[in-house]
Amino acid sequence: MIDFVPLWTVILGLGVFLYVMLDGFDLGVGILYGFAPGREARNLVMNSIAPIWDGNETWLVLGIVGLLAAFPLAFAIIIPAVYFPILVMLLALVFRGTAFEFRFRDAEHRTFWDHAFNIGSGVATFAQGIVLGAFIQGFEVEGRHFVGSSFDCFTPFSIFTGIALLFGYGLLGAGWLILKTEGELQAWARRLGFRCFIGVGLAVAVVSVWTPLVDSRIAERWFSWPNIAYLAPVPIVTALLAIWEWRAIRGKAEVAPFAAAICLFAMSYLGVAISLWPMIVPHAFTLWEAASAPSTQAFLAVGTLFLLPVILMYTGWSYWVFRGKVRADIGYH
């Protein structure tokens, strides 16, 4: 029987990364929305993601169901362990998702829906950051169950990663807005993007020092010989990307700030993967130990390998339809 675990690791890894990148930028747009100067600007900011946010959020469903399908044991341990961050994220997503439609239709409560969109985006991001931090730190496991308390996931580290992700998504969102807007609004996005960039830089540096300090296995992974030689390109490339992002945001480039932000995310993601490999439940179960039955993975792989490219194609088409700068329509001055 073929071993499907590597394939599913790649598919799931890709799915989660696409989620982080795609919903990352539209959650980021939601975070920056709160700082937008005036209603006209807010309309444009929201319009820039209105046709695509829903598709972006769908990757969250794929990520979570993919985890259940490919690595059910990890699903059954991790999700209960982050009970409250998940709850808070879901409730926040309800507010920010409904705010798109409701804000336009409910003029007398527009301020409420403005806040729902902005705060909902921020809270959902913060909760995802806590999930990330808790995941890196690992969970208390006995047998096939999580046995800690539902509040274990709130630690100084996970709260730090929560804040870090706010800056991260903010940076992605600013990159998107620089791409989709022009003039004063674009200048505003560049200013905010630069602040987020500084925040991201500090956060990446702190996490890079913090994780090896708290977890000797992670220190071992990165600093033992010959790993240190093989892995040296990771921090070096990250640093080069940071320089690129800095210049792109401060300069005139319109695509580069978004592209560089995505690359920075990819490198951070790779860094986490390297630290934890080959565990899917850190310190407890490897990818192979948590995998579902081979026939389950095979049955789903057949369809996924066919459907995923199709999905990417028509998703790409829907982005293509809404290409170009977003602007208020000529009919409404």
Next chain:
Amino acid sequence: MEFDALLLSRLQFVWVVAWHILLPAFTVGLASFIAVLEGLHFFTGKPVYFRLSGFWTKIFAVSFGMGVVSGIVMPFQFGTNWSRFSDATADVLSPLLAYEGLMAFFLESAFLGVLLFGRSLVPRWAHFVAALMVAFGTLFSSFWILATNSWMQTPAGYAIENGRFVPVDWMAIIFNPSFPYRLAHTVTGFYVTTGFVVLSVAAYYLRRGRFVEEARTMFSMTLWLLTVLVPLQILIGDLHGLNTREHQPAKLAAIEARWETASRVPLSLFAIPDQEAETNHFEIEIPLLGSLILTHDPNGTVQGLKDFPKDQRAPVIIPYFAFRIMVGLGLIMLAIVFVSWVLRLRRDLYITEWYLRLCQYAAPIGFVAVIAGWVTTEVGRQPWTVYGLMRTADSVTPSLSGTDVALSLAGYMIVYLIMYPAGGLMMMRLVKRGPADQHDDAVESGRPRGPVDALSHGQSGSEKAS
């Protein structure tokens, strides 16, 4: 105060599913209706279809957005509150859920953007295709989620290894015994639900003499559809019942509040079932009709609850009444359809005030029937999550304390009690504004027109003027 994590987790699941199911119950049918309207407009070029499509698309946008966000909650429930169920059944059920995501959700969400905001950006045929894709997406979603649900009711194609279900035959898993009936019954129910909403809106306009052309088109189209679907639904429901009798006899006994196994059983119209005393109070029955309906034979035997151990019986009173509410509403629907034939023959269909009023107030009838049917089938499955094999009590997440779940349930209650009334209010406002207001505001410009302007046109005119 001590909270019970199991009971609260069940209540939480009821809360999030019951609210969520209202949206697919509406959007599955509405997506198909919009696709039909787009198709009619594409092929006939009549502007009335175009106006109707634009009008219903806006209502669809509100309800679909709510459906998405309340739907994302669902897969997480399996992990947060039912981790042991997830661990035990994932090898069998997770691919069905994953295929739902891959086939349905991406299709819906990618093409919805084009359907809502892309009319001026893509050719007409592409817009029609987008509407079709959204409709197909909703149907694929129903297919996979009902396959999953049906497997929990009538598991097949599996083996049990170390307390976990493992797949043996995928076709048997997907097309498990109750699936074809449940799929047909549910999707037809969703179409009927949407039908009665459209009918109600049309009746509302006809009574006020507004948008008469659009209203007549909707009213007539929908009544023809219901003429086919309501009797069909009653037939499918009957077949579904025979299937339940064969595969889930304990559930059928609970639905009928039948304690003793007997042949030539009566049909119970009303009773207060008493779980402890194993009997019914205040029973009103019609002789023989029970056997005739449940077995299609007046001498047919129907199994009673006493054949099953006490700890394997559902709480009888809930499925008993939920089922009767569902069937009663089905009969009212049939009456509404029947009257429409008479009125059509007399050419009074659009002007009979009492009938229009009846249709207008019938808007929620499908929703109530769907919820009642869902309660019947899900409570009837108790005390199992996987019928006869895995108990609900053994499915819950072990690490949860009652307080944890009390907090999360409170969170879901507060948020849904804000979101749903707000959404309902917004849809009602759209209905009040009517189809004429929006005829081409999304089309007139050649630029990627922002949804802000497209959607707030007409409503926030005073704001714009300032």
